[in-house]
Amino acid sequence: MITAQDVKDCALEMGADLVGISSMDRWEGAPKQMDARYIAPDAKSMIVMGFRIPRGTLRGIEEGTFYVSYASMGYAAINHVLQPMVLWRVTALIEDAGYEAVPIPNNFPWCNTDGSGQDLSRIGVHNPAFSMPVSPDKPAPDVFVSMRIAAFMAGLGEIGWSKMFISPKFGPRQRLAMILTDAPLEPDPIYDGPPLCDRCMECARECTGGAIPTDPNDSIRITVAGHELEWANINYVDCSRYFCGASEEYNPFMVTKADQEGFQQPVSQGQRYKVGPTYDYGRALEGAKGCIRACMIHLEEQGKLGNSFDRPFRRRPEWKLAWPRE
Numbered sequence: 238m239i240t241a242q243d244v245k246d247c248a249l250e251m252g253a254d255l256v257g258i259s260s261m262d263r264w265e266g267a268p269k270q271m272d273a274r275y276i277a278p279d280a281k282s283m284i285v286m287g288f289r290i291p292r293g294t295l296r297g298i299e300e301g302t303f304y305v306s307y308a309s310m311g312y313a314a315i316n317h318v319l320q321p322m323v324l325w326r327v328t329a330l331i332e333d334a335g336y337e338a339v340p341i342p343n344n345f346p347w348c349n350t351d352g353s354g355q356d357l358s359r360i361g362v363h364n365p366a367f368s369m370p371v372s373p374d375k376p377a378p379d380v381f382v383s384m385r386i387a388a389f390m391a392g393l394g395e396i397g398w399s400k401m402f403i404s405p406k407f408g409p410r411q412r413l414a415m416i417l418t419d420a421p422l423e424p425d426p427i428y429d430g431p432p433l434c435d436r437c438m439e440c441a442r443e444c445t446g447g448a449i450p451t452d453p454n455d456s457i458r459i460t461v462a463g464h465e466l467e468w469a470n471i472n473y474v475d476c477s478r479y480f481c482g483a484s485e486e487y488n489p490f491m492v493t494k495a496d497q498e499g500f501q502q503p504v505s506q507g508q509r510y511k512v513g514p515t516y517d518y519g520r521a522l523e524g525a526k527g528c529i530r531a532c533m534i535h536l537e538e539q540g541k542l543g544n545s546f547d548r549p550f551r552r553r554p555e556w557k558l559a560w561p562r563e
């Protein structure tokens with residue numbers, strides 16, 4: 238016998254910062270290609286964990302002086318090092334109790350669905366040129382699970398206008414992972430605490446690529462477990478380029494005209510232009526200026542976040558570079 242509390246205690250002790258549990262029926266209505274129930278048809282529970290992005294990993298980018306901390310310790314190493322370690326330990330706990338557990342980190346390099354372009358009709362639709370279902374009743378590999386929707390189902394918080402997952406403890410500062418298990422675990426209620434996102438649009442105003450619309454009607458709406466969710470109709474092509482450093486004003490590694498062309502290539506070609514990988518993923522040069530930094534500042538100013546600090550995040554005038562360089 239294993240309980241929800243056993244699982245939560247283990248996850249937190251091993252290094253997760255947030256943990257919640259959803260029943261599988263909350264996936265009802267999801268597109269087949271994005272429905273976690275196809276991954277583990279006998280699963281009864283979904284455990285979703287949040288791993289904090291330390292605020293200090295963003296300090297060097299905020300100051301314009303150090304970029305490796307966020308790219309590694311605030312991004313890639315959370316996904317590629319910390320999450321797998323915790324997922325393995327919690328999986329072992331569950332399987333020692335005689336239940337199967339499917340650990341799923343925040344890393345989908347074989348994703349079948351085409352979510353990289355701006356054609357929203359392609360999201361949740363499998364790409365037949367990439368792979369094929371093994372039988373007509375099944376989706377194609379690989380089912381793409383939205384971690385943010387899973388976290389909402391598990392009661393960890395809400396999805397903001399920026400489409401970032403926002404928790405009452407860290408705001409937009411966490412990365413997510415999950416485990417599916419046939420262990421019957423007590424589910425958590427959907428988050429119904431004080432609303433976190435107030436549609437201030439700071440995320441949109443500070444996004445270096447202008448990828449987040451400010452028009453409140455330019456949104457995506459879905460229903461999850463009877464709850465209406467809405468977020469901005471993000472321009473994913475611009476987001477994928479600008480978070481890798483496409484902005485002339487906010488990328489101090491962009492020095493020459495050749496650099497500009499390199500950093501502004503489509504992400505599939507230019508994602509590692511000039512800046513080498515850290516933990517296999519070293520490209521987050523924007524430091525999430527809108528969707529994490531601006532949002533976090535706004536939520537902290539309102540005292541909405543449990544992880545509070547004695548000093549505000551933004552302490553000095555913002556920097557901005559001229560183009561072309563002097």
Ligand code: SF4
Pocket residue numbers: 397398399400433434435436437438439440441531532533535
């Ligand atoms: S910055 Fe404002 S509008 Fe954007 S997600 Fe955060 S709270 Fe919502």
